[in-house]
Amino acid sequence: MSNTLQTILVLAAVIAAVAWLVTGRLRRRRAGSKCDHCGLAEAVRTTKSSKSS
Amino acid sequence: MSSLSELIRPRRGGLRVVGGPDGDPEKTRVVAILGNPNSGKSTLFNRLTGMRAKVGNYAGVTVEKKVGRCALPSGGRVDVLDLPGTYSLHPGSPDEMIVRDVLFGLSPDTPSPDLVVFVVDSTQLERQLFLALQLISIGRPVVLALNMIDAARAEGISIDEETLQLRLGVPVVSISAAKGIGIGNLRRLMEREVAPSARTFRQRPAPVQRVLDSLSARLPRRGLLSSTGRTDLAAAILLDDGEDDAIARFVPPDVQDDLRVLRRRLDQSWPDWRVDDARGVYEAIDDIMEVAVSSRGEGKEARTRARIDRVLTHRIFGPVIFVLLMGAIFQSVFEWAAPAMDWIDSSVSMFGSFVGAHLPDGPLRSLVVDGVIAGVGATLIFVPQIAVLFFFLSVMEGSGYMARAAFIMDRVMGRVGLSGRSFIPLLSSFACAIPGIMATRTIDNRRDRITTMMIAPFMSCSARLPVYAVLIGAFIPRTRIGFLTLPGITLFSMYFLGIVAAIAVAAVLKRTALRGGKPLYVMELPPYRMPAWRTVVHTVRERSLLFLQKAGTVILAVSIILWFLASYPGAGEQGRELEARIDVAAQAGDVVTADALRNELAGLNLRDSFAGRGGRLLEPLIEPLGFDWRIGIGLITSFAAREVMVSTMATVFNLGESDAGLHTLRDKLRLATDAETGARAYSSLTAVSLMVFFVLACQCMSTVAVVRRETNSWRWPLFMMVMMNALAWIVSFAVFQGGRLIGLG
Numbered sequence: 001m002s003n004t005l006q007t008i009l010v011l012a013a014v015i016a017a018v019a020w021l022v023t024g025r026l027r028r029r030r031a032g033s034k035c036d037h038c039g040l041a042e043a044v045r046t047t048k049s050s051k052s053s
Numbered sequence: 054m055s056s057l058s059e060l061i062r063p064r065r066g067g068l069r070v071v072g073g074p075d076g077d078p079e080k081t082r083v084v085a086i087l088g089n090p091n092s093g094k095s096t097l098f099n100r101l102t103g104m105r106a107k108v109g110n111y112a113g114v115t116v117e118k119k120v121g122r123c124a125l126p127s128g129g130r131v132d133v134l135d136l137p138g139t140y141s142l143h144p145g146s147p148d149e150m151i152v153r154d155v156l157f158g159l160s161p162d163t164p165s166p167d168l169v170v171f172v173v174d175s176t177q178l179e180r181q182l183f184l185a186l187q188l189i190s191i192g193r194p195v196v197l198a199l200n201m202i203d204a205a206r207a208e209g210i211s212i213d214e215e216t217l218q219l220r221l222g223v224p225v226v227s228i229s230a231a232k233g234i235g236i237g238n239l240r241r242l243m244e245r246e247v248a249p250s251a252r253t254f255r256q257r258p259a260p261v262q263r264v265l266d267s268l269s270a271r272l273p274r275r276g277l278l279s280s281t282g283r284t285d286l287a288a289a290i291l292l293d294d295g296e297d298d299a300i301a302r303f304v305p306p307d308v309q310d311d312l313r314v315l316r317r318r319l320d321q322s323w324p325d326w327r328v329d330d331a332r333g334v335y336e337a338i339d340d341i342m343e344v345a346v347s348s349r350g351e352g353k354e355a356r357t358r359a360r361i362d363r364v365l366t367h368r369i370f371g372p373v374i375f376v377l378l379m380g381a382i383f384q385s386v387f388e389w390a391a392p393a394m395d396w397i398d399s400s401v402s403m404f405g406s407f408v409g410a411h412l413p414d415g416p417l418r419s420l421v422v423d424g425v426i427a428g429v430g431a432t433l434i435f436v437p438q439i440a441v442l443f444f445f446l447s448v449m450e451g452s453g454y455m456a457r458a459a460f461i462m463d464r465v466m467g468r469v470g471l472s473g474r475s476f477i478p479l480l481s482s483f484a485c486a487i488p489g490i491m492a493t494r495t496i497d498n499r500r501d502r503i504t505t506m507m508i509a510p511f512m513s514c515s516a517r518l519p520v521y522a523v524l525i526g527a528f529i530p531r532t533r534i535g536f537l538t539l540p541g542i543t544l545f546s547m548y549f550l551g552i553v554a555a556i557a558v559a560a561v562l563k564r565t566a567l568r569g570g571k572p573l574y575v576m577e578l579p580p581y582r583m584p585a586w587r588t589v590v591h592t593v594r595e596r597s598l599l600f601l602q603k604a605g606t607v608i609l610a611v612s613i614i615l616w617f618l619a620s621y622p623g624a625g626e627q628g629r630e631l632e633a634r635i636d637v638a639a640q641a642g643d644v645v646t647a648d649a650l651r652n653e654l655a656g657l658n659l660r661d662s663f664a665g666r667g668g669r670l671l672e673p674l675i676e677p678l679g680f681d682w683r684i685g686i687g688l689i690t691s692f693a694a695r696e697v698m699v700s701t702m703a704t705v706f707n708l709g710e711s712d713a714g715l716h717t718l719r720d721k722l723r724l725a726t727d728a729e730t731g732a733r734a735y736s737s738l739t740a741v742s743l744m745v746f747f748v749l750a751c752q753c754m755s756t757v758a759v760v761r762r763e764t765n766s767w768r769w770p771l772f773m774m775v776m777m778n779a780l781a782w783i784v785s786f787a788v789f790q791g792g793r794l795i796g797l798g
Contacts, residue, residue, distance in 0.1 A: 006417035013420060014617045017610040021693075024606075 424616025
């Protein structure tokens, strides 16, 4: 695998990680007051988001 | 007297109610679960809906309403609403207000329930009937669920369901939510139309009744409240202290003006009007208990419980047992988890070496080995410790010991102007500060509530555990002291320091910005129970999976970004010179010089990388605490999540050395050297200073966001950030510089 290809793959991974983090934060912010840090979702779920399907 | 068949009738038209609360034919029926705190509502909710809401053997676990869907025997479904526990319909705290607002139709986002399943702990029937009678009086359709019926029978309490049913005018069903007894009968009742009871259980004095009648006539019509229900709503409004938003929104302004006059008039003409309501209900309860219950449960079990409580809540033995128990738990966190941790550690190292050997040299290999495997692998090691810690916490919650711990702490909290009520949110914060801050809703006094929110993040959450563990593993010797070891004692000390800091800050706040009297705290000590092992296993599994999930998402993403920031732009001209010298040494066959130069180059690359520059920018601020720029990088990234500190250190030390993969992270930290002096970069004192910093610093942005939401202002979250970070700096400075002064550094 050439160094150039490796560099392209690495840059793609970094861009994907940044995009995932940024959009993830926005997604959670839009979803409401869910805890986006510890994942203790049921403790802080709003009524709407906790409805089971 | 009505029979059961008169109280209920099968519903027509399946599960779609025609003419529900809002008259919407497509509306799904809503069944609310209500009862006193710790009567088993959430356990029943989980049983009916198959959901996993948090349950515990102490009051105040649920502070928000939750909705789930429950399948019924006919194949249909209803929405089940789990409400926080409350003692009466005249609330004192925000979580109790939720209940009142839902029942009286004052909650804008929640429909009034079509049926209320009122859950009582059968061993405490007499006391818990108070709220049941209030509820029945307001004219809501109610089913009374006698929960923990198995425990009541074991205590020799015999409840005559039929008589209770006739006296109350509502269907009664015996259940055990934890064991699944009687749940089928309850589900069958839930799909039938239950007529509201026509019973009233007390007569109000004429002047009070007249005031309530006139007030209820002036209130807007809301929901399907009966006339007695409207009178009760009027009573709730009259008894409200005037600081409640839902009431303020509901009551027309002209009526609000009259309320003060009405209260004053009642105070003059009938001074006891506020307590008369309760007195009448208690007299009715006495009559019902007389005919429906053959024993009131003062049996052998109650005496045994009292005897155990005398020891566990003793003024001296209580705190001693508490400290010993916590010490043993933290010791076990290290001892029990060690074999699994060692196995994961060596597996991650082997995996890194394997992948490194099969990928061509270049940036991709460095990203995978030094960034992803080192970063994520370094945090995976701590899953066993998280599992052991939550196993013990869950057992303590389920057994009823946590409530005793809150009782013991009430004395300590009382000295600083808080009550044991604040201790429950603090206990929740050992898992994570966010549910802890939500749990402050059980505190009725606003100043006490804010004080508790300010101190909750001092409790060591599970995100801090990996940081403590890696530093203790690297720098604290495994010296044995009695039945404990130094690492166990150090870990316990960090948790204890969080509690001490919380109490100290509360003491200052309660004497300055949030001054107020010591609140009265009446606490219900729940019976001792064998923990529900299903709940324990679920808690351990859930916490471990959440940690793994985080390692695979946030920590993975941050590791990739950090690897990039720590690898580029490189060392520039100086780096190229070193590369040339490495080539010369390698061609001359001087392996030792070539390796030393490679190490120097790796260090230089890291130092001049984006992350290295950030760390060095921070260095003057953190140097007095014993931290260098490499720790500085970790402190910056730990604002994404505290555990990221560990993955950051793993990446930084993998990239900063050319012989990466030879040691574990603990070894690398221990053997790290100062590039200029060549001396060891960190000591035990540095580790303690860093741990102290992590105990006290506010690094969690989600916590800040929740405090902002709960206080509805930026004032308190900003204060919390500044106060905690300043305190962290000052105490770490004192620890490091003080330690050096006495020759520990």
